[in-house]
Amino acid sequence: MSSTPYAKEALPRGTGAAAVAMAVRRAAPAAAVFLALCLVPVAAHLLGQPFWLGLVARIMILGLAAVGLNLVLGYGGMVSLGHAMYLGVGAYSVGILSAHGVDSGLVHMSVALAVGAAVALVVGLICLKTSGMAFIMITLAFAQMFYFLAISLKQYGGDDGLTIAQHSRVPGLSLGDPYQFYLLVLALLAAVCFLCHRLVGSRFGMALRGSRQNPRRMQALGFPILRYRLAAYVLSAMIVVVAGVLLANLARFASPSYMSWTLSGDLVLMCVLGGMATLLGPIVGAAAFVLLEEFLSSMPLELPPVLADLVRTHWLGFFGVFVVGVVLFARRGLYGAVATGGDADD
């Protein structure tokens, strides 16, 4: 593939029209995705479907979390089944601060990022001592620990979750307005994607991907792979924390269920569904996930009423069958299958 560490240098640096054409071809999928996302508010306004904004905002927020997870999962090869806990860290930072009357969005975000980074540093250090199966399970267990912590916080809603009285206050923006909120989410998503794009292509990203493909060789080459992995883990956690802050603002609610292990599994699924180790795969995966969820749980197709009812009530079961099918038969993911050149890394 064109983006393995050595191939990049080995390719002749083309000049003129060929190089431009190549650059355009590589940037085209990203441009298409973001252009489509920019057009959603226009379409929603023109067609009088304001509910699309919330739906697509949810897709982008989950996509943002999946992009964060993809950094460790796709590029780093670390299967974390506990990333939803950072969604919870973000959401509860907003919720708890708001409950105490602090409503500045900047404070929310900085506290959430600081707490998230501190937690990720400690949790990452412990988890990264293990690998393979033990890593999957220890990340899951840490997420459960925070899940139960949130449930036992009776003064902050406990089991029922925490209603957030008002949106985070951001200077110059009103997050209560669905259009402004949508654009903020889109801007943050674009910024994080650009950051990840630069990161993955950097020396750091190369070392991280190298340590996925052959940790022993990387170690022998003198790379301190634990440090690279820990840095990637913390960074990825912080991206998910941002998604958590946004999620709390979208729903005006912080719930322990944001940290449930099923949501962690969903995030992993989004990465795999869209295509791991691709920049935009997780976003495509999140879109497919949310849309399928909406489709199955409302079942708009003309089916015999009994069947339609069955799908609507037991849509999770059909979703499960779909998941098993994807794993068994569609191994490269939706976006991964489309993006043949570009940023696929395998």
Add this chain to the structure above:
Amino acid sequence: MNAQLIATQVLNGLQLGILLFLMSAGLTLVFGIMNFVNLAHGSLYMMGAYLAAAMLGAFDSFLLALLLAVPATILIGLAVDRLVLAGLYSRDHLDQVLATFGLILVFNEIVRFAWGPAPVYINVPQVLSGTVDLFGFPYPAYRFAIIAVGLAAGLALYALINRTRVGMLIRAGAADAEMVGAMGVNIRLLNALIFGLGAGLAGLAGVMAGPILSVQPGMGEPVLVLTLVVIVTGGIGSIRGAFYGALLVGLIDTLGRAFLPAVFDALASKAFAQAAGPAVASMLIYLLMALVLAMRPHGLFPVRHA
């Protein structure tokens, strides 16, 4: 806090530990020998409990329900293994996690479809509905029976693995499955056997837990997570690790929930104790696991591969 209360809680912890051991023993074998992550193990436990409820409705005998539900769970386990999981043995852990994650959703909905979303209750069998007298204090007979059945199953498993030819093959498979296959042993049959064994133990745990828990869709997941904690703490692939890990987790979780709020109450202000007591108690086993893994990344009883 008197001696009887403490003794009762210790026995409760033991009883939870034994249930967890039944779950972990099978799962740790599947992990250790087949190198396979099976998150749907908790679903087999749930199926065991539901099948027992159904059989109990049909035959009105708990013993018969137990004797029928466990083989039925084994059959379900083997069917899932053949139909879905066999294609995943050679895949990486991520694919296995996702596929079995999908299976959990399917199983939960099957149960919800067949038995409805409301919890089903199983009555404690008549013979065991009283209490037994243990050194002068009463303890529910059924919970005592769980401990006894679990210990018996543990001993049988120990004998099977350490004293029989099949057990020898299982141990050899844990060390080097490929070599065992090369020596002419039908490794697929061996794998199916191990998977069936694990499913049977999970089913047994489900049946035994049925009368003391509410049987409902999704009941397998909390147990699954505890089982994973046990396995990681004990050391993946080690039956001995699963046994001690299960007892440790069962005791710490039960005793922590029972006594930690009181301990906090004695040490700090009431408001703090009320807030922190349950929180810390529910996190205790995860802290234990983090501590163990921070010091011994391969668990308490790591399996030594030659």
